[in-house]
Structures are given as C-alpha cells and as structure tokens.
Amino acid sequence: MANPTDTAAARSSGTAGPSKPVFKPILDIKKDFPVLNREFGGLPLHYLDSAATTQKPLAVIEAMDTFYRESYGTVRRGVYRLSEKATAGFEGTRKKVAALINAASEKEIIYTSGTTQSINLVAYSYGRKFLKAGDEIILSQIEHHANIVPWQIVAEMTGAVIRTIPVDDTGTLILEEYKKLLGEKTRIVAVNHISNALGTINPVKEIIRLAHLAGPGGKGAVVLVDGAQSISHMTVDVRDLDADFYAFSGHKMFGPTGIGILYGKFAILDSMPPYQGGGDMIMKVTFAKTTYQAPPHRFEAGTPAIVEVLGLGAAIDYLKQVGLDKIAAHEAGLLEYGTAVLRDVPGLRLIGTAAEKGSILSFTLEGVHPHDIGTLLDEDGIAIRAGHHCAQPTMDRFGVPATARASMGPYNDASDLDALAKGLKRIGEMFR
Amino acid sequence: MSRSNELYQQVILDHNKNPRNYREMADAAYVCEGHNPLCGDHITIYVNVDPEGRISDLSFQGNGCAISKASASMMTAFLKGKPIEEARVIFKEFHEMVTGEFDPKSRENHLGKLTLFEGVKEYSSRIKCASLAWHALMGALEKKTSASTEA
Numbered sequence: 118m119a120n121p122t123d124t125a126a127a128r129s130s131g132t133a134g135p136s137k138p139v140f141k142p143i144l145d146i147k148k149d150f151p152v153l154n155r156e157f158g159g160l161p162l163h164y165l166d167s168a169a170t171t172q173k174p175l176a177v178i179e180a181m182d183t184f185y186r187e188s189y190g191t192v193r194r195g196v197y198r199l200s201e202k203a204t205a206g207f208e209g210t211r212k213k214v215a216a217l218i219n220a221a222s223e224k225e226i227i228y229t230s231g232t233t234q235s236i237n238l239v240a241y242s243y244g245r246k247f248l249k250a251g252d253e254i255i256l257s258q259i260e261h262h263a264n265i266v267p268w269q270i271v272a273e274m275t276g277a278v279i280r281t282i283p284v285d286d287t288g289t290l291i292l293e294e295y296k297k298l299l300g301e302k303t304r305i306v307a308v309n310h311i312s313n314a315l316g317t318i319n320p321v322k323e324i325i326r327l328a329h330l331a332g333p334g335g336k337g338a339v340v341l342v343d344g345a346q347s348i349s350h351m352t353v354d355v356r357d358l359d360a361d362f363y364a365f366s367g368h369k370m371f372g373p374t375g376i377g378i379l380y381g382k383f384a385i386l387d388s389m390p391p392y393q394g395g396g397d398m399i400m401k402v403t404f405a406k407t408t409y410q411a412p413p414h415r416f417e418a419g420t421p422a423i424v425e426v427l428g429l430g431a432a433i434d435y436l437k438q439v440g441l442d443k444i445a446a447h448e449a450g451l452l453e454y455g456t457a458v459l460r461d462v463p464g465l466r467l468i469g470t471a472a473e474k475g476s477i478l479s480f481t482l483e484g485v486h487p488h489d490i491g492t493l494l495d496e497d498g499i500a501i502r503a504g505h506h507c508a509q510p511t512m513d514r515f516g517v518p519a520t521a522r523a524s525m526g527p528y529n530d531a532s533d534l535d536a537l538a539k540g541l542k543r544i545g546e547m548f549r
Numbered sequence: 550m551s552r553s554n555e556l557y558q559q560v561i562l563d564h565n566k567n568p569r570n571y572r573e574m575a576d577a578a579y580v581c582e583g584h585n586p587l588c589g590d591h592i593t594i595y596v597n598v599d600p601e602g603r604i605s606d607l608s609f610q611g612n613g614c615a616i617s618k619a620s621a622s623m624m625t626a627f628l629k630g631k632p633i634e635e636a637r638v639i640f641k642e643f644h645e646m647v648t649g650e651f652d653p654k655s656r657e658n659h660l661g662k663l664t665l666f667e668g669v670k671e672y673s674s675r676i677k678c679a680s681l682a683w684h685a686l687m688g689a690l691e692k693k694t695s696a697s698t699e700a
Contacts, residue, residue, distance in 0.1 A: 485615070486614035486615060487614075488588060488614040488616075488675070488678065489557070489614045489616070492556070492672060492674075492675060493557065495553075496553040503588075504588050504589065505588070509589060518590065519588060519589060519590075547557065547562070548562065548565070548615070
C-alpha cells in the first residue's frame with residue numbers, strides 16, 4: 118500500500134516535486150507465457166525485448182504441437198484428408214489475417230518469411246518493374262535496415278534515387294520536409310509505422326494521403342508501411358490508412374518465426390510479376406511459356422511454412438481474445454511508468470521522445486556502453502537489447518553508436534521496469 | 550563472485566575509464582581500423598616498429614564497450630617494446646583463451662595480467678569485444694587498413 122500521506126502530498130502539490138509514478142495494470146497475462154514463468158539463475162525473468170521478438174503464449178505452442186501430432190500434411194496439393202484439413206487451416210488463417218487488418222479480401226494477404234522478405238518482395242517485384250532511372254524512393258531517416266537496404270539494391274538496379282525524410286530532436290518526422298520531397302518523380306514511399314529504435318509512431322495516414330497526391334501526373338506514389346512494430350501493439354486498419362502495402366512478422370505478434378505477411382491492394386499485386394519462381398505459383402508450365410497464378414499464390418513459390426501459418430492463426434485468435442485496445446492501453450501505461458522511472462536514473466538520456474510513441478524506451482547511460490549495460494542487466498534477469506538495432510542511420514542522427522533499448526509487451530508489468538531502473542542505477546554507480 | 554563481477558573487474562573498469570595510450574599517432578607506420586559489424590563498434594590501432602622489429606609505439610582510438618576499450622588499453626600497454634613475433638604469439642594465446650580453447654593455467658604462457666580477460670569466454674556475445682583491438686593490431690602488422698572480427 119502506498120503511504121496515504123505521500124499520496125495526498127503529491128496530489129496537493131500539483132506542480133514540482135516528482136510524485137511517485139503509478140502503473141495501473143489492465144492485463145494480467147504473464148501466466149499465459151511459459152518462458153516468462155521460468156527462472157534464470159534463481160531469478161525471475163524480466164523480458165524487455167519484445168520489439169526484437171515477442172514470447173509465445175501456450176495457445177500458440179500447443180496449436181503447432183497438436184497440428185504436428187495430429188493433422189500434419191502438405192497444403193493445396195494432396196487429395197487426401199490430412200492435406201485437405203491442413204489446407205483449410207492454412208487458407209483459414211489468411212482470412213484471419215485479412216480480418217485483423219481489415220483488408221478487403223484474403224486475396225490481398227501474401228505469406229512470406231517475415232517483414233524483411235515482405236519488403237524485399239515489393240522492392241524486387243514492384244520496384245524492378247515500375248522504377249526507371251531518376252525516379253525517387255522516399256524513406257524516413259529512422260528506418261530499420263530491412264526498409265533501407267532492399268531499396269538501395271533496387272535503386273542500384275534501376276537508377277532510381279533514394280531521398281530521406283528527416284526527424285527532429287525528439288525523433289518525430291518533419292512533415293514539412295516530407296512535403297518538399299514529394300513530387301512528379303516520387304514513385305515509392307516506404308516508412309515504418311513505429312520506429313523500432315526510437316518508438317516514434319509515425320503519422321502514416323497523412324504520409325499516405327500526401328503520397329497519393331504526388332507521383333507522375335499527380336496520379337500517386339505507392340506507399341509501403343513497415344508494420345513490424347505496430348501489428349501487435351495497436352489496431353491496424355489498412356483500408357482506413359489507404360496503405361498500398363503493409364508488411365509485418367508473425368514472431369513479433371506472439372506467433373512463430375519464419376512466417377510474415379505482405380498485404381497489398383489487389384489491383385497493385387495483380388500488376389506485379391512473380392518474386393520467386395517455383396511450384397504452386399504457376400497456372401501452366403511448358404518450356405515455351407509459363408503462366409502464373411493470380412495473387413496471392415503468384416508470390417508464394419514452394420511449400421510454405423504450413424505449421425507456422427497455423428501458429429500465426431492461433432496468435433491472431435489470442436490477440437483478439439486479449440484485445441488490441443486493452444494491449445494498447447496497458448502498454449501506454451507501461452510507457453508512461455517506464456519513462457518516469459528511467460528519468461530518475463542518474464546520467465540516463467532517453468533517445469526518442471516523440472509525443473506519439475509505442476512502448477519502446479531507447480536510452481544511453483553516461484560513461485557506460487550499451488553492451489555493458491546489456492551484459493550487466495542480464496545478471497539481474499533483465500533481457501534488453503543493446504546495439505544499433507539495425508538502424509545505423511538513426512543512431513547517426515542522434516550522434517550515438519548504439520543505445521540500450523527496453524521494449525514492452527502486454528505481459529510486462531511495473532516489476533519489470535522497477536527491476537530495470539534499479540539495475541541501471543547499480544551499473545551507473547559501478548562505472549562511476 | 551557472480552559471473553559479471555568476474556568479467557567487470559576493477560582493473561577492467563579502470564582501463565575503460567582511463568584508457569592507456571588513447572591517442573592518435575600522427576607518424577604511425579601502420580594504421581588499421583578494426584570493426585565489429587555485429588555491434589558497429591570500431592577501434593583504430595596505430596603502430597610504429599623500430600629497426601630491430603620491436604613495437605616501439607602503440608596507441609588506439611575509437612568507440613567501444615568497456616570490454617573492448619579495456620582490452621585495447623591493456624594490449625597497448627602490454628605489447629609496447631615487445632618484438633612483433635612475440636606479439637603474434639600473444640595474440641594467438643589471447644584469442645584461444647577468450648574463445649575457451651586455451652586455459653592459461655594449463656601451461657606456461659606469455660599472457661601475464663591479460664588473463665584478466667579469461668572470464669570473457671563465458672559470454673559468447675562478448676568474445677569479439679575483447680578481441681577487436683587485437684584483430685586490428687594483427688591487421689596493422691599485415692599492412693592492412695581495416696580488419697574485422699568477422700574475418
């Protein structure tokens with residue numbers, strides 16, 4: 118129980134004097150995640166690396182296990198019952214994904230291996246077909262390497278040029294600068310919905326609206342949104358956003374690794390050539406000519422990640438059961454609480470202080486390299502990420518080689534952030 | 550003693566805070582920048598060698614964690630004045646020690662107080678931090694201008 122006098126004093130003081138932050142949990146779901154209930158070296162695990170990958174609830178683990186034990190077979194090939202059942206689950210998950218993001222049809226949902234492959238698919242297929250020398254691709258300054266390097270590769274192939282939207286000192290995109298970059302030559306805009314390195318939530322709806330007014334003859338540039346960090350943290354509605362492409366990974370939404378999604382508007386997908394050739398993506402093959410399937414199957418060569426797709430389906434069921442609105446509210450509380458307790462750590466500098474942020478706290482600690490922070494926090498059972506977060510241009514923008522990053526999920530609570538702050542204070546003293 | 554206390558000993562913390570030979574060397578015969586692509590850290594090594602083949606001066610600059618900085622600092626202090634051939638032997642012993650292939654207590658060796666870094670072998674993600682400066686030095690002695698821990 119909080120000391121009632123302190124609480125009253127904090128209330129009446131109104132201004133100065135930092136009142137002790139309070140976190141009111143909305144969810145209590147740690148129990149659903151087996152690994153979060155394990156001990157490491159006799160200590161409870163404080164998992165604060167959900168931006169890298171989320172832990173898996175029992176429902177997902179069991180769905181995959183049960184499928185392997187009882188129903189495993191290939192999809193869209195076999196005429197036997199196992200295959201028919203697997204196919205039903207496989208295609209059923211496509212409908213679940215479409216419903217999750219409010220796509221117009223499950224034909225707009227392509228299975229990939231993850232966000233990285235989803236972006237590469239668009240860069241290689243759409244980019245190589247439609248980009249010409251001098252065309253412009255606009256990225257933000259705070260992209261993950263997965264939303265930079267594929268565009269650099271396709272720019273080199275086509276002679277297209279990459280331009281970047283700068284951010285201010287809080288890590289917020291400067292929209293006025295973006296407007297200046299847009300023009301006749303703009304063909305593709307690719308931005309993340311939430312920055313993995315800073316946590317900034319980008320105004321993607323406005324970015325898309327503006328891009329659709331630009332391009333050759335004002336007919337619109339296409340926009341790809343990297344949704345790796347947003348998909349399990351907020352409600353995503355691709356039609357409300359009017360996104361042309363939206364990419365995300367299963368493993369960052371409580372699902373398995375090896376499965377990701379590319380959403381694309383059907384008309385655009387239908388204009389695109391295959392990304393990879395192989396089985397299952399063809400209509401008819403002869404040595405003279407091969408014709409291809411319609412989307413989404415045109416982009417899914419070879420035997421897919423069947424069990425991972427089923428696992429993703431279970432993860433979406435779990436997300437719906439918990440409720441994305443509740444997850445967003447719980448994490449907003451964690452972010453507020455975490456920001457307050459970290460501000461209390463001597464020598465700590467938060468990197469990324471945008472007004473609109475996801476549940477990511479990126480920071481440096483004076484005199485201590487982030488890798489040392491990571492190794493030393495591990496000793497307290499705290500798992501964070503340390504490094505450049507595959508976002509070296511973001512690090513350059515803020516003049517740091519690396520940061521430490523604590524990223525929260527709906528299973529975190531105040532104890533995780535209290536342990537983090539305590540550990541950081543200990544490390545600060547150790548290096549002083 | 551906890552695992553990390555064994556790694557972050559006072560000597561290492563001291564070398565991190567007050568690194569020895571932390572300076573650019575304008576007249577260096579060999580300069581090599583070592584990169585650790587896994588974390589983006591980099592350390593530049595400056596070397597001068599006298600006519601007898603001894604390391605007459607050795608310094609470094611760069612950006613890195615406590616382990617990589619302390620390793621660079623102690624390496625420069627330890628190797629200054631030693632013949633290049635001996636430095637190569639020490640590199641081999643050091644590298645084998647931090648990768649867990651060589652227990653310095655098992656036989657006589659040239660590592661001296663560099664055995665402080667033995668604890669690194671428990672941290673697979675940190676071995677490259679400890680060896681970054683050493684890779685850069687070996688690169689410099691081979692007249693390369695850049696070296697990588699991923700070589």
